Every structure is written in structure tokens, then in C-alpha cells.
Amino acid sequence: MPSLGADMVAGTIIEWLVKPGDPIKRGDIIAVVDTEKATIEVEVFMTGIIESILIPAGEKVPVGTALALIRDGEVAAPPREAAKPLVAEPANPLVAGPVTAPAIPRPAAPVTPVTRPPTAPLPHEVTPAAAKRLRISPVAMRMALEMQVDLSKVEGTGPGGAIGKADIERTMKSAVRALAPPPVMAPSPPVAAEAAAAVAKPLLAPAERKLAMRRAIAAAMARSKREIPHYYLTTSIDMGNALAWLQAENLKRSVNERLLYSVFLLKAVALAARQIPEMNGFWIDNQFKPGEAIHVGVAISSRQGGLIAPAIHDVDKKNTDEIMLSLRELVKRVRAGILRSSEIADATITVSSLGEQGVESVFGVIYPPQVALVGFGKIVERPWAINGMLGVRPIIMASLAADHRASDGHRGALFLAAINSLLQEPQKL
Amino acid sequence: MSDDELRALILREVGNIAPESDLDQIDPASNLREQVDLDSMDMLNLLIAIHGATGVDIPEADYAKMASVDDAVAYLRTRVSQ
Numbered sequence: 001m002p003s004l005g006a007d008m009v010a011g012t013i014i015e016w017l018v019k020p021g022d023p024i025k026r027g028d029i030i031a032v033v034d035t036e037k038a039t040i041e042v043e044v045f046m047t048g049i050i051e052s053i054l055i056p057a058g059e060k061v062p063v064g065t066a067l068a069l070i071r072d073g074e075v076a077a078p079p080r081e082a083a084k085p086l087v088a089e090p091a092n093p094l095v096a097g098p099v100t101a102p103a104i105p106r107p108a109a110p111v112t113p114v115t116r117p118p119t120a121p122l123p124h125e126v127t128p129a130a131a132k133r134l135r136i137s138p139v140a141m142r143m144a145l146e147m148q149v150d151l152s153k154v155e156g157t158g159p160g161g162a163i164g165k166a167d168i169e170r171t172m173k174s175a176v177r178a179l180a181p182p183p184v185m186a187p188s189p190p191v192a193a194e195a196a197a198a199v200a201k202p203l204l205a206p207a208e209r210k211l212a213m214r215r216a217i218a219a220a221m222a223r224s225k226r227e228i229p230h231y232y233l234t235t236s237i238d239m240g241n242a243l244a245w246l247q248a249e250n251l252k253r254s255v256n257e258r259l260l261y262s263v264f265l266l267k268a269v270a271l272a273a274r275q276i277p278e279m280n281g282f283w284i285d286n287q288f289k290p291g292e293a294i295h296v297g298v299a300i301s302s303r304q305g306g307l308i309a310p311a312i313h314d315v316d317k318k319n320t321d322e323i324m325l326s327l328r329e330l331v332k333r334v335r336a337g338i339l340r341s342s343e344i345a346d347a348t349i350t351v352s353s354l355g356e357q358g359v360e361s362v363f364g365v366i367y368p369p370q371v372a373l374v375g376f377g378k379i380v381e382r383p384w385a386i387n388g389m390l391g392v393r394p395i396i397m398a399s400l401a402a403d404h405r406a407s408d409g410h411r412g413a414l415f416l417a418a419i420n421s422l423l424q425e426p427q428k429l
Numbered sequence: 430m431s432d433d434e435l436r437a438l439i440l441r442e443v444g445n446i447a448p449e450s451d452l453d454q455i456d457p458a459s460n461l462r463e464q465v466d467l468d469s470m471d472m473l474n475l476l477i478a479i480h481g482a483t484g485v486d487i488p489e490a491d492y493a494k495m496a497s498v499d500d501a502v503a504y505l506r507t508r509v510s511q
Contacts, residue, residue, distance in 0.1 A: 247489065250489045251488070251489065251490075254480070254486050255473070255476050255477055255480045255486050255487055256477045256480060256481075258473060258489065260469050260470060260473065262469075262470075303447060303448065303449050327470070328470065328473075328474070331470050331471075331474075332474075335446070335448070356468040356469060
């Protein structure tokens, strides 16, 4: 079970998209996982052949649990020793963050792995009682999710009592439609109760999801404030040039090709992060690890409540049209609640733009193990002096929350100054 | 397209963008963005959807003429029928 963000402790397999014997290559989507925050399509990080699936659909397991075995390479019949557990290791160090599980220890005999390899000391392990497997077909699971069917009330008539599509349909017809169950009222510790309930009701009803999402945010933000010595800097940026350029450009464009000014902010942050690399990366194992690319996390509020900061990849290398397309796509996916594992897991820096909500400045909480968060307020018209002359200009307040372990205020100041000067030449972004 | 059809189209697209909103509660005469909490990306997606359904390409300068559902219907009426 990959870590899809520092605030994730467990996930439920909704569906496997591959079966043993299937060839897979890096980047393929092999499974769909439900987390507290969203439904995530899990991409695989290696090329090979699915040897076996260890965790069936419907089961909730802690981060770090081996989900399947993948045989290395593309050889038709390699020795079985070549199989190794898939932990869907992200190509970035996020998975190694203290809240999440450390990389899975490789079992001594990879071909006969324990069903649940030892994982990090998570607050909750699935109890033996809860570990009784729910047998349900992927199609039935998806239907149950869509229709909010309480699976504990469905009688499976498939092989070994497995729940199939017909069982769900029958349950629907007999009108035993379970409405959202009341939120788990948390006998302490709350998370353990949630995990125990997980197998019987692997998919979260809206109220539960909301609660779970708050808890996930709580865990990440509390960790951030506990561990990260934040320092904050702000600067006012004249957006006159950027907005004038944007207006002229949008005039020429059809509505579906128009840009929003946020695209300039994202690009400027990415290019500035290239100049000041201490802002882009992770604080892990007591040292700064620079990001291998510049993947900008964009804080997007989910309409159902809560916050997700999925990443747009390689923002520094994309032009503004490409960033706009990615941003539109991402917002759509957040709204739909289905994201890709790479989008969720690998932001190297985050941007939070609360201007739409009408506030002028934002002092962010860094998303661990990242080391910086750039905040933008709303654009306001302000008296502004240029070359000894007073004029009225559209001004945005940019703020930096940075990890003092990874950088100092001087570098942070250079970073904000770089963002400012980049935004003065929008045509170059 | 009739006014009713335009109104239904707008509300349907608002429902797609903001699925949690109660469409029956929207006051057609007052500001839509404020009522449904649409940000600029939501507004752009709404205009893109309207463009897709009606063929009307709304210039940025006219965004203010689309503030409420009634405004938007009035704006589209003259352009769709042509």
C-alpha cells in the first residue's frame, strides 16, 4: 500500500485492474484504492509481470503492506526467486516520512512472503477478527460504492459466499438501501475503531469520509507544527504587467483556451524554486533532500469539505497553456474524487492561493516532509509608487512559509524576490 | 433555444461543477458565484460548458453580464437564436 501523502495511514483496495500473469510496465494503473481523502488510481513503479495478488479487493491495510508480487523484467519464465513484493514504491522519498511507514523490509524468501509483512508501528493494525476477508467482485464493489450499499447487509451467493453484481442488485431491489451510517463515535482510540470497522464497511460513507479527512488533515498539520520550525516572509507583488498580458492574450482566445492568472503564479514559483533549490524538496532523516524535479502541489478545497494538494508535474518545464490544462484537469479530478497516486504523493513544494476567498494574505502550514509553502492572497488595487510617481496598481501578497531546518531567511527572501521579478515579465513565463 | 432550456442548461452545468449545491435554492436574480461559491476556475468551466452546448463564445469582457442566472439567460438569448 503506497503512501499517498504524509497524512495517509491506510487504504482500501477497491479494485484490481490486473491479475496474476499480466505484464505491466512503469506508469500503468494497476489498482484503485480508497483513502480518507479520495479514490486513488495506483500507478506501478516498475516493469514486470504480476506474480500474485496478496491483498484482495475490499480489504483495508496499513501503508507499507505488500499488495502484490511483481516478477522483475519481461522474461517469459524467470526463476521464481525473481519475484519481489510490490510496495508501489514512489520514485520519491515521501514514503519515508516519519508518519508514514518506512520502506518494506524485503522478506527473506520473496516467493513465500508473509501476507502482511511487518510494517511501521502504525497506530492501528487490522485486528485478527477484522482481518476476515470480505469476498466481493470488483464490479460489485464499485456498485456498492456508488449506491452506498451497506455490504454487511448483502448476502453473497458467489463461490465461497462471495458478493457479486447480482447480489448487490438484489439488495437494492429489496430496498435494504442503507443510508450513510452515523459517523463512528470513536471509542478510543478512534482510529482503531475505524480500522476494525473497515473490513465490514470498507468504503466510507460521506459523513465518515468527512470525519476521516479531518483526521488525516489533523495528523499531517499537527505533525508539521510539531516538527517543522516554520519561518514566514511576505512581499507585495505588482501584478499589473501579468494581468495586462493575460487580458490581451485571453482576448485572442476562445473560452476553452483562456488562462487564469494562477497559472503565472505556479510557473513563477516553479522557476524560482529552480533558482533557490532549498525550497524544493523534503526534510528526511535529519537532512534536506532536494526534489529531483519541480512538482508543484496545488491546494484545492474539495467541495465536500477538506483539502487536497495534488501535484502538477514538472511545472518549470511546462508552458502556461500546459499548466492551465493540467490545472483544469486536476480541479476536475478533485471534484470527482478520483486522483492518480503520483499526483497525490510527489509534490515537492506547495502553493496555496486563497485569493478567491477574499483574504489578502495566507500564512501556510508546510505539508511534511516538504520544506516550503507559498501562499497568495487576493489581488487588490493599491496606491503604488514607481519611479517617484504614485499610481494605482493591482497588488498580490505573496508569502513564504519555509522550514528553518532546510533554509534560512536570506535564501527565502531571495526566493520571494525571484517570484516577484519573474511575474514582472509574464511573456517569458 | 428557449429561455427555459437555457435556464435548465445553466443549472445543470452548475450542478455538475458544484454537486453539493441545492439548485432549487438558487435565486435567479442574484449573483450566482456568491450563492454557489464558484471560484474563477469553476466559472471558466461553466462558461466552457455553456460554450460547448450553445456555441456562444463569451468574451472575458462580458463575464460581468453573466453574473446571475437571469442575466446569463438574457445574454445568451440574443446570441443563441442568431
